[in-house]
Amino acid sequence: MDLGWDESVYLSQVDPRTPAAYFSAPRSRGISFLAAPVVALTASTTALRVTLVLLSSAALYGAFAVWRPLLGRGRTALAAALFAGLWITVLSGPEVMPNLWIALAAVAATGFFLRARARGGAGSRSTEGRTLAGLAATLAAAALLRAPDAVWLALPLLLTCATVRAWRRLRVVAAVLGGLAAGGAQWAVEAYVRFGGIARRLADSSDTEGGMGAHLGAGLTAARRSLNGPQLCRPCRIANPSVTHSLWWLLLPVLVAAACALALRKGRAGGGERKDTRAAVLLPVACALSLAAPYLLLLDYSAPRFLLPAYALLALPVADLAARAPAAFRAGPRRWAVAAALCAVLAAHLSVQLKELRVNTADARDTAVRYQRAAEGLRRLGLSAPCTVTGPRAQPIAYAAGCASAQTMGNNRSTTEAALARTARRMPMAVLYDPADAYLPPYARTWHPHELRGTGWIAYVP
Template sequence: MTTTVVVERRPATPVGVRRPRRVPWLALVACAYAAVQLALVVPHTAHVLGWDETVYVSQYDPRVPAAYFSSPRSRGVSFLVAPVMAVTDSVLALRIVLVVLSAAALYAVFRVWRPLLGDVTTALAALLFGGLWSAQLAGSQAMPNLWVAYGAVAAVGWFLRAPGEPRAHWWLAGVLLATTLVRLPDAGWLALPLLIGAVCLRARRRAVPFVLGGMAVGAVQWVAEAYARFGGIGERLHRSSTTEGGMAFHVNVAHAWHSLNGPQLCRPCTVPLTRPELTLWWLALPLLAALALGRAAHDRKARPLAVTALPLSCALSLAFPYLFLITYSAPRFLLPAYALLSLPVAALVTRAVSAGRRAAPLTAPICLAVSAQLATQAALLPGVSAGVGTVSARYQAAAHALNSLGVRPPCLITGPSALPVAYDAGCASAETRGNNASMSSGALLDRVGREPFAVLVPEGRQRPRFARTWTPHPLPGTRWTAYVPRR
């Protein structure tokens, strides 16, 4: 069985006749995406980095020791921000660069779909995805999930365009290479439906070596690091599973729903659902996806079924580990799935609106629903971004307080929140247990007399035994107490 994707070609314009200028809808969406970030996100996060961000950024920041890089992480984001950190330590500069890059990437990856879906549908898909508060917050953050989403959109688009365009296979391989660098496990879940589709559809079989080759080249660094730091691929995968709480079948859908409007990390996920009226779109997504697939199956003359079925399949594959293999959640985890689902949903909306008189009664409700969705996301964004800035500012306040106590570079900080605080203080960080355990207790104590040292202990917890004679220093506004050895 063969399936051919028809790439839209515009008819030639007669000589002497001016073609009307097309409205650059997709470019306007990308510009609006950048403007929203600059107006509502960056002002709250312009001077501080979040916990995970400090891990990625510190790897190639020449001014601070690199934080412990745990086994589940991949280094693509660190590579992305390394050129900025080589030039400046300004968080504001990093935020602005990431805003520009994320907006340009939004335009570039959805533009891949323009020959498949048309200008308006492609722009609407970008708007639906870029309008999510989690996507707007992620645009200026040094985090992997948004870039996996971009890679997924581009990879599926180039896969569908490959039979009729000679260079599409190479673009597909390049996108999968970059996505694998950013987050190898997600790239694997993305590639799985692509490989199944390539095997099942004769016209797509030439894509198999490009899919496998792109992933293989992208995984070279991860594999080399697995042997250099973790004892091999199997051991790294085992440690990754342990860090994630044990990768096994868990129905995690309720946790994903509860964390939809925050917190940024729900682990353990015991928080109540906030603003349930603003989560209806999430519950409607499966229904909209099913309607889009049914409409595409019914109307194959207008557009091949694969244009709808493949992004849906890849979205389900990318969402599966976060909905059924872990026991915690974060809003950013499902960004790749949302990005792919936006394409068939946008096609469903534009078809309904342009169906003529038969769909006239539906046009107004559909436009109202889309507008309400964008408005509710915009209403959530300022509060969420302010909350992220507040938490990150607490790390910075603790770092400044420790510097004033004499804990200055070269120095070492340990404790449950050591990684982000140490980065802001210019210190190395170490933990002896937990997901970020990087040093034994003996090795840690060997450094006590050789450099400034502090232990951070949250309110309500006991200090470690080795610090029972150290001087406590409550850090104002942070909910932590620092224990510093007497000199």
């Protein structure tokens, strides 16, 4: 696939070949830093995709490997497979987007937190030190990737430290707060430099998101409708997905509730090992609910990637429940029948996810191809760096053409029409016009229109 809209924004911040696009308040720069070494070496999108596939695969393995001492190898592997089998997980692997990486950081951080509960970690001060360092590092990574999400992830961890005696340890609290501070420092400094402070940046973020507030029904409805795409549903007025392709999503709360009920029942039976198992089920559920809450309750639109951190964490208790189900029957034909039924359900689930992956990959590719065609059309019109592109979809098209982008309205407003009129007198410039939007700036109404073949858009140039 060629690059998408958000990818072009993140990459433009570190690409030495193109001007940086406007970076709005809700964004964080962690994913730009991750891609920076590749972008510095090559302009090849293929090289970038392959590198991110390898890195995200290694991160998937490493994040879930943290859970081996807590759930065992088999259940940990099953949890990783459940998460990796979702179409949005596979599609996000090679993309320059932060949500998958936040999900993996959340899985690792929660696992390190649970492993740090016992005094001395796994029995030695050096092991405890490595565990706490892992906790701080993964929380720092989450904060660098998306600072507000890292805070939502840390809230259940800090609440556990405050309310559960076994976790009431200064070193654990220091690791959580230290990781947040280290990863969030860049975001906080930028808040003061560019937006006038943290409170102002959060307010600007809310405005960009359409006003974050109590959207209880709208957020849940949008999440359900966008379960199988599109990758951004805003405004989300599409029909609900078919039951067969959304049944897993509807059953997920039931499975999680069953896993929690089973863990609580076993926890009441006593025993340190059973209490550890109870925590290994309940804490990821608490963190998943905390990370999902702002996207389900505070926004009136959705995107499948928003819930990736919640899906990753909920895969752990679901895998634990699935592994326990056959064991509830005595050894014999009944146990084998239950195991076979679970395998059949998993196979059906993966076949549905594969179909959705193909559909959404094709949609993403078609959109990116339109951006490339538009950029090629602008180059044929004589636009070359330094140049500026404005209008609908200016950011990804300008990046593909090697130009700067600018907007006078919308979420990425960064200049005025008067300033753009002055810019047109000193460098090549194009105004993108979408007939569906039906707005052309006054300064461009005497310019020459040129149809950008294969896109449905028109470029106006002086």
